[in-house]
Amino acid sequence: MTASAKTLFEKIIDREIPATIVYEDDLSLAFRDINPAAPTHILLIPKKPIVRLCDASAEDQMLLGHLMLVATKIATAEGYGEAYRLVVNNGAAAGQSVFHLHLHILAGRPMKWPPG
Ligand code: 5GP
Secondary structure, eight states, X not given: OOGGXXXXXXXXXXXXXXXXXXXXXXXXXXXXXXXXXXXXXXXXXXXXXXXXXXXXXXXXXXXXXXXXXHHHHHHHHTTOTTSOEEEOXXXXXXXXXSSSOOEEEEESSOOOSSOO
């Protein structure tokens, strides 16, 4: 893949653009959202460039489960292990704007239902 074909989040993984990174392991990276929608708003991404959740396949099963467990670890480290929301926007019509799978971890304020 050429540098110009990289998504924003791949550039963050490769440290080509700055981000406030809060967690990293071999499979995933988490950093603070630049435009937070809650007091804690962290984006958790797989290092593997899966475009959308619907593009994941059976071989990604372990990776997707890993992200769920890491999300809890991050929420707990932020002090919100008992009350946090995970959001995945799948596709432009659902609000996805960066086409590298990411979980939004939101916490620190009351959460309304249904989400808008
Ligand atoms: P989406 O709309 O694809 O579900 O979420 C993309 C998220 O990426 C948005 O919440 C947006 O604020 C965040 N974002 C966009 N550009 C940047 C950036 O350069 N740095 C960081 N940390 N977050 C970004």
